[in-house]
Amino acid sequence: GLAAGGEALDIRTAQQVRQLSAPEAERHYPVRLHGVLTFFDQRQFFRFVQDETAGLYFFLEDALNDPPLASGQLVTLEGVTSKGEYAPIVEVRRVRIHGEGKYPPARAVENA
Numbered sequence: 001g002l003a004a005g006g007e008a009l010d011i012r013t014a015q016q017v018r019q020l021s022a023p024e025a026e027r028h029y030p031v032r033l034h035g036v037l038t039f040f041d042q043r044q045f046f047r048f049v050q051d052e053t054a055g056l057y058f059f060l061e062d063a064l065n066d067p068p069l070a071s072g073q074l075v076t077l078e079g080v081t082s083k084g085e086y087a088p089i090v091e092v093r094r095v096r097i098h099g100e101g102k103y104p105p106a107r108a109v110e111n112a
Contacts, residue, residue, distance in 0.1 A: 015053035025088035028080035036101035074101030
């Protein structure tokens with residue numbers, strides 16, 4: 001994909017996906033994310049990945065003959081951006097599992 005200025009957009013983090021506008025996300029920029037599946041249940045459409053920058057929802061075709069995915073796995077997701085229903089998402093075309101990942105540390109909540 002090319003950004004407005006003509007340079008190729010190379011999306012490698014969840015935060016980069018989240019910062020896209022809906023029209024930008026609809027350009028189906030290529031994405032390659034490396035992160036942990038924080039919540040995964042294909043039947044319930046719960047599909048979330050977290051990398052060092054942010055958490056993100058992704059869409060995965062049931063028809064994809066991918067390895068069995070489960071929460072807690074470290075994965076590489078390859079696909080394209082899409083506007084999603086509420087915020088930009090990734091439509092995943094290919095998944096690689098690298099084993100068990102570490103859940104991101106919980107963030108302390110500051111008491112006001």
